[in-house]
Structures are given as structure tokens and as C-alpha cells.
Amino acid sequence: QVQLVESGGGMVQPGRSLRLSCEAxxxxxxxxxxxxxxxxxxxxxxxxxxxxYDGSNKYYADSVKGRFTISRDISKNTLYLQMNSLRxxxxxxxxxxxxxxxxxxxxxxTSFDSWGQGTLVTVSS
Amino acid sequence: xxxxxxxxxxxxAPGQRVTISCTGSSSNIGAGYNVHWYxxxxxxxxxxxxxxxxxxxxxxxxxxxxxxxxxxxxLAITGLQAEDEADYYCQSYDTSLSGPWVFGxxxxxxxx
Numbered sequence: 001q002v003q004l005v006e007s008g009g010g011m012v013q014p015g016r017s018l019r020l021s022c023e024a025x026x027x028x029x030x031x032x033x034x035x036x037x038x039x040x041x042x043x044x045x046x047x048x049x050x051x052x053y054d055g056s057n058k059y060y061a062d063s064v065k066g067r068f069t070i071s072r073d074i075s076k077n078t079l080y081l082q083m084n085s086l087r088x089x090x091x092x093x094x095x096x097x098x099x100x101x102x103x104x105x106x107x108x109x110t111s112f113d114s115w116g117q118g119t120l121v122t123v124s125s
Numbered sequence: 126x127x128x129x130x131x132x133x134x135x136x137x138a139p140g141q142r143v144t145i146s147c148t149g150s151s152s153n154i155g156a157g158y159n160v161h162w163y164x165x166x167x168x169x170x171x172x173x174x175x176x177x178x179x180x181x182x183x184x185x186x187x188x189x190x191x192x193x194x195x196x197x198x199x200l201a202i203t204g205l206q207a208e209d210e211a212d213y214y215c216q217s218y219d220t221s222l223s224g225p226w227v228f229g230x231x232x233x234x235x236x237x
Binding site: 035037044045046047050059062095097100107108109110111112113114115116117118 | 127158159161163165169170171172173176177182214216217218222225226227228229230231
């Protein structure tokens with residue numbers, strides 16, 4: 001069965017960096033696009049970033065563009081989110097999510113059929 | 126301000142039927158893009174409930190159903206149970222600057 005396990009969250013000061021990881025199992029990781037979605041305290045879900053199944057294409061929400069970098073290591077079945085220049089408004093639970101169909105185009109009308117348990121990132125001085 | 130608009134809260138008694146609306150625009154739902162629904166319990170990961178407007182993943186009870194018309198979509202829950210108390214989010218694809226993948230603000234379902 002599909003399993004996504006995030007790690008790497010924690011408390012960090014504004015302007016510092018953090019790298020989140022999402023270890024995948026139970027499916028062919030190299031065949032599926034992956035996303036990061038976050039939820040700030042008391043708020044709704046917000047899409048953050050996407051990477052294509054082969055890692056060749058990426059896209060970011062305007063709120064994180066230029067500061068966050070999504071990547072994947074097929075050999076380790078792991079998705080990453082490198083977060084630099086963190087701000088207080090980046091405080092949230094970060095979820096990795098798998099798209100429902102294999103080999104989807106980067107930009108597509110898709111849903112997320114599996115999610116990790118989330119990792120909390122707190123940006124505070 | 127979410128691109129997709131949901132009521133903040135709905136409620137119903139056990140056994141009743143409730144619906145949750147999701148209103149979009151011509152750049153998302155009205156453009157023909159699908160609507161997907163997620164159930165989120167506090168402290169847990171979102172769970173895909175409905176995909177492609179009206180399809181249920183394996184394991185989701187048929188008490189949950191989805192529909193779409195024009196620029197809106199709805200999630201219906203029949204035979205309400207205490208375990209259905211959760212937050213529900215709609216999601217779609219959007220071609221405006223707000224996109225591409227957008228969520229509603231979420232609806233808290235309270236089972237009375």
C-alpha cells in the first residue's frame with residue numbers, strides 16, 4: 001500500500017533554511033508527479049509546488065517562488081522541499097501528495113490520492 | 126480569500142443528509158475542469174473522497190457523492206454518522222494567476 005512519510009520539520013528563525021523530505025513506498029515512485037501542499041494554523045489547504053514524474057519539470061506557487069526548491073531522488077524514492085529565506089507566513093504543516101495517475105503532464109487537471117502525515121514548520125524568532 | 130468558495134460550516138443530525146457547495150468561476154470549474162473532494166480530520170492527512178467530480182476511490186462509502194454543474198460543485202453525505210465530523214475541501218485546476226491547483230477554504234461539518 002502507498003505510504004508517504006515526511007520529515008525535516010521544526011522551528012527555525014526567519015531568514016534561515018530547512019529541507020523537508022518525503023519518503024515514498026508502495027508504488028513506482030518514478031512514474032508519478034508529486035506535490036507539496038501546506039496548511040497554516042487555522043487556515044485551509046494551499047498548494048506549494050509540483051515536480052514531474054521524471055523530475056524534469058517543476059512549478060511553484062508565487063508565494064514561494066525563488067525561495068523554495070522541489071526535487072526528487074528516484075534512487076532513494078524520496079521527494080524534497082528545500083526552503084530558504086523562510087518567513088513567518090511560511091509557518092504551516094507541510095504535506096507531500098501523490099497524483100492519481102502515472103505519467104501525467106506537469107500541468108494537468110489532477111487530484112491527489114495519497115498524502116503524507118505532514119511535518120510542522122514553525123518560523124519564529 | 127480562496128479561489129473556490131465553500132461555506133465555513135454545515136451541520137446535521139445523525140442519519141440526515143447534508144450537502145457542501147463549492148463555487149468557482151470561468152477559469153476553473155466553469156472551464157470544465159474537474160472537482161475533487163478531500164476529508165480532513167484534525168491532526169491527520171487529507172483523504173481523497175471524490176475525484177473527477179463524482180468518482181469514489183476504493184474504500185469510500187457510497188454515502189458520499191459528488192456532482193458538478195456550471196461553475197459549482199457539491200458534495201453530498203447521506204446517512205450522516207458521527208465519524209463524518211471533519212473538514213471538507215474541494216479542489217480544482219485553475220488557469221488564472223491564482224492557479225494552477227486551487228482549494229476551497231474548507232467546510233467544517235458538525236454532526237449534532
